[in-house]
Amino acid sequence: MFLRTESFKEFLRFYPVVSALVGIHFALWLLADFLQLGFAVDLKQWGIGVNVLVLNGEYWRLITPIFLHAGFMHAVFNSFSLVLFGPALEQMLGRVRFIVMYLAAGIAGNIGTFIVNPDAYYAHLGASGAIFGIFGVYLFMVLFRKHLIDQANAQIIIVIFALGLFMTFTRPNINVLGHLFGLIGGFAIAPAILKNARPFSLWQVRTRHSNRDSDEISFNPNRWKKRRFGRGGIGKYVLWGIIIFLALFALVNRSL
Template sequence: MFVRTESFKEFIRFYPIVSFLVGLHFALWLLMDFLQLGFAVDLKEWGIGMNALILNGEYWRLVTPIFLHGDFTHALFNSFSLVLFGPALEQMLGKGKFVVMYLFAGIAGNLGTFIVNPDAYYWHLGASGAIFGIFGVYLFMVMNRKHLIDTANSQIILAIFAIGLFMTFARPNINIFGHLFGLIGGFAIAPVILKNARRFSLWQVRTRHSRSDSDDISFDPNRWQKRKYGRKSTGKYILWGIIIFLALFALVNRM
């Protein structure tokens, strides 16, 4: 579920929303921070979240910070987290519900920051509120929709939740409210968007997309089993647990 075995072309084709978001992260970073084009720099200033400006009626700043990042490393680790955790949820929910969930959680994080943070000139940006919203949906699955997620992946989500919550409070310069309200937003919208959701299956994704290309092509289900997607070796989960921990550590540390 969280182990990416797709090729680059498959990933873009199977998960178009996640692919678009990751591409947007780096495109905006390239224009705003690397090339520092005048219009792009102005666009970044126009989009950064700041409580005083939101209070002054610039309500778009509850949305635009979701897509902006402070530097390349910030964009990289937010995108890495999205690539790890977003694809399975996009496949389970469908493109439309995934977009609704992502925006809802991101806005919830920014709105919570606006309402609760007393500093009128506090500024913030980054996709982490929306990404914590993804964790919130998975956490809801673990607690209330156990048929959608197996035991091994449930343990990964619980570990990520515990580590993320600890590091949110332990590290300096973190938008604590953005993380917490993004997580709450994802958890709150989960009962609605998980209606009719199905367990993630890479084989089903491949089969569906292959059939859309040609009805004449037949598939052997054992073909995908040859790649041994179903093995749940301890070593694999330990390895990915370490990778996820490092990614989350860098994500929270950079925000």
């Protein structure tokens, strides 16, 4: 579920929304931060969330920070998280509901920052609130939709949740309110968007996108089950969860 076994081309074809979001992250960084093109720099300044400017009627700043980042490592960290945890949810929800969830969680994080943060000139940007919204949906699954997530992946989500909160409250320059309200937003919208959702299945994804390839159509789903849930399967998932978060923690230490 959280281990990416697709090729690059398959990833782009199977998960177009996640791919597009990552592309936007790096395109905006390239134009505004690396190349420093005038229109892109102006666009970034126009989109940063600033409480006093929102108060003055620039309400688009509750949306635009979701797509902007403070630098390359900031964009890498959030994009890495999105690539790890977004694809399964995009497949389970479908493109439209995934986009709705992602934007709703990100906006919830920005609204929470605007309402609760007392600093009128507080500025923020980044996709972290929306990504914490993804975690919020997974957390809802673990608690109330257990048929959508197996035990091994549920354990990984709990580790994600605990470490995510730990890093939120212990690292400097973190928009704590954005993280918390993004998480709440994802958790709150989960009952609606998970209606009729089915568990993630890479076999179903491959079958759906391979109608012109008879070999792919006849692909045996039990092969994937053996690979994922064979001897030591749960232990491998927990191990991969630890490895993933060690990598995430290293990226945070380098980027902040």
